[in-house]
Amino acid sequence: MPSHRVPRVAEAIREVVSAAILFNVADPRVRGITVLRVEVTGDLRHATIFVSAMGSESEQALALRGLKHASGFLQARVANRLQTRYTPILAFKLDDSVKKSIAISRLIDEALASDRKGKPDAGPEAPAVAVAGPAADERDEDDDLGDEDEDEDEDEAIDDEPRRGG
DSSP states (O other), X not given: OOOSHHHHHHHHHXXXXXXXXXXXXXXXXXXXEEEEEEEEOTTSSEEEEEEEEOSOHHHHHHHHHHHHHTHXXXXXXXXXXXXXXXXXXXXXXXOOHHHHHHHHHHHHHHHHHHHHHHOGGGSTTOOOOOOSSSOHHHHHHHHHHHHHHHHHHHHHHHHHSOOOOO
């Protein structure tokens, strides 16, 4: 039976560390940090906290050093919240997935823009594509005729049924 304890502990650690970084860590190096996710080992002894940091690479490295310096304080906050036999040892890793997703999004936007420049008719003013087949008015007339025939058939079927007297 799969245990839901590890994901619950990971989520609790993420909440505690996020709030502590935002409101309680006084280190000026730890600014512009977002806790993205937490991975906890099965024995709950180690937790890797993936963070995103704003700024240049040197500012990100400085923020990561500030987090490592504040890890004892953050671990104490986690210990108060979890109240487990062992408090996980916190390790911080810089997660650049946000930066990669922004770069990919920018590439997609550039590719779409270059496609629009290459095809002048593909813009929003492009004419609508005509539907093949009979025009809508012709289809409506055909449908109306078909409905009348069906109604007559139903009337005839009702007349053919023998009537039973009471």
